[in-house]
Amino acid sequence: MTTCTRTNPPPxxxxxxxxxxxxxxxxxxxxxxxxxxxxxxxxxxIAENTARIPHPYTLADAHGFIAYINGSERxxxxxxxxxxxxxxxxxxxxxxxxxxxxxxYWLGVPYWGxxxxxxxxxxxVNHAFTALRYDTLEAGARVSNPASRRVLEKCGFQWIxxxxxxxxxxxxxxxxxxxxxxxxxxxxxRSHGEAEQVS
Numbered sequence: 001m002t003t004c005t006r007t008n009p010p011p012x013x014x015x016x017x018x019x020x021x022x023x024x025x026x027x028x029x030x031x032x033x034x035x036x037x038x039x040x041x042x043x044x045x046i047a048e049n050t051a052r053i054p055h056p057y058t059l060a061d062a063h064g065f066i067a068y069i070n071g072s073e074r075x076x077x078x079x080x081x082x083x084x085x086x087x088x089x090x091x092x093x094x095x096x097x098x099x100x101x102x103x104x105y106w107l108g109v110p111y112w113g114x115x116x117x118x119x120x121x122x123x124x125v126n127h128a129f130t131a132l133r134y135d136t137l138e139a140g141a142r143v144s145n146p147a148s149r150r151v152l153e154k155c156g157f158q159w160i161x162x163x164x165x166x167x168x169x170x171x172x173x174x175x176x177x178x179x180x181x182x183x184x185x186x187x188x189x190r191s192h193g194e195a196e197q198v199s
Contacts, residue, residue, distance in 0.1 A: 017131075019078065019123045024116065026078035026091060026123055029069060033079055034062040036087045040108035047169035049145045050106055055169040080107065080120045091120045093128055103128065103139055105151075112147065118154045125155055125186065135183050140165060140176040149177055156189050157181045 019026040029037070038059045041047075047055035054061060069077045075094025079087045089107035103124055107117050128134045139157050141148035142165075157179035164173040 017076075017078075017127075019127055020083075021119050021123050023082065024088075024119055024123070025081050025083055026120060027081070029066045029077060029079045029090070031063075031066055033087060034059055034066060037062040037065070037079070037090070040087060040089065041106070043109055044169065045109055046106050048167060049142055049148060050104065050167070050169070051102075051165055052104075052168050053106065078120075078124070080105075080116065088116060089120075091124050093124060093132070100138060101128070101134065103137060117148070118151045121151050121155050125181065126190075129183055129186050137181045137186075139179040139181070141179075142167075143175045143177050152179045155181065156185055158185075 017028070038057060038061070041053060041062070042055070042057040044055045047053040047057065065077075069075060069092070072094065075092060077090055077092030077094070080089045080091055081087050088111045089105065091103075091105040093101050093103045095101050103121070105117060105121050105124070107120075125137060128137060137157070138160075139152045139155075140163070141152055143162065158181070160178050160180045162175055163178050165176040166172070167174050
């Protein structure tokens, strides 16, 4: 659960952008990724910490996600992979209400605790401030998910309060810590080498 704001809606980016970090490759999801995404996303521990992932997560859900992303003018999503490895999760940005932009990310449980989520989130934040030219990003993490909160703090986000957000997997609203990152703070951190460079 993560958010960005700018005056105009995001540009249509298509499915050609590839982001590379020190350890990861972020690329657009493909139809042939459906089975792999289904296998790794079908874990209640993942679904309960996101707003929109259902549980159980089926092959039809993966097909729907990929078809929606590839046809959407409001959202961009990347699958997160190792350079020669399997799909680890996804990370994306999109306008859900026409005003703000959500940055969302999740990784499969086998990949937790290795800094991959921070690396992927930083890459997408950098992409949002550079290629997409956003001025302000907002983000959220369930109050019961300190690991996601640490990801946001490592990316430079500052806590701004608590709000309720509906979780599809749980079927009710849950409290979410809200964070904000402005371009000037991001640019300062980047100039001091705190924000990871991507190619």
